[in-house]
Structure formats: structure tokens, C-alpha cells
Amino acid sequence: MIVTDGLSEIEYKGRTRVVIGKFDGIHAGHQKLIRTITEREDELKSVVFTFTFASEVYLHDVNRILSETDRRKKFEELGTDILVEYELND
Secondary structure (H helix, E strand, C coil), X not given: CEEECCCCCCCCCCCEEEEECXXXXXCHHHHHHHHHHHCCCCCCEEEEEEEEXXXXXXXXXXXXXXXXXXXXXXXXXXXXXXXXXXXXXX
């Protein structure tokens, strides 16, 4: 799985299928949505575009349902090809 911050360029030039959301806990609904783009048998790569917030860095993950490591692991387990973690400022 390729992980990017949304500002850095990545070396992929193919077609993609994208889901967008915060995906803080990756509950059953999130998993179903992600599987709709990862379990297709075609040439399109799956992209999860998600958000992080600057304040989460300072809170040391206190308000997060999943840690950054666990969240990335779950995306990878679901078959995500490219993960974009775009930071928003509060």
C-alpha cells in the first residue's frame, strides 16, 4: 500500500476508484464502502482519501478510535492500494 500526505506526488498514472471520509474507527459501514472499491476485478486501483487533524498530533491520539498504525493496518487488510492522509487545520 502506498501512503501519502496528499501533498507529495506519487508515481502512479493509472485509473483509480476513490472513497473519501475521516474513517476514524473503520466500522462495518466504512469497511463495506472500502470493499466496494477494493474487491473489484479490474485494472482500477483503490484509493482511500482520509483526513487527519493537526490537533490530533498534540493530543497524542487521545480522541482517536484507532491509532494511526492500527488504522493504516486496517486499510491495508481491506486491500487499499493507495492511502491519502490529508491534514486539516482546526
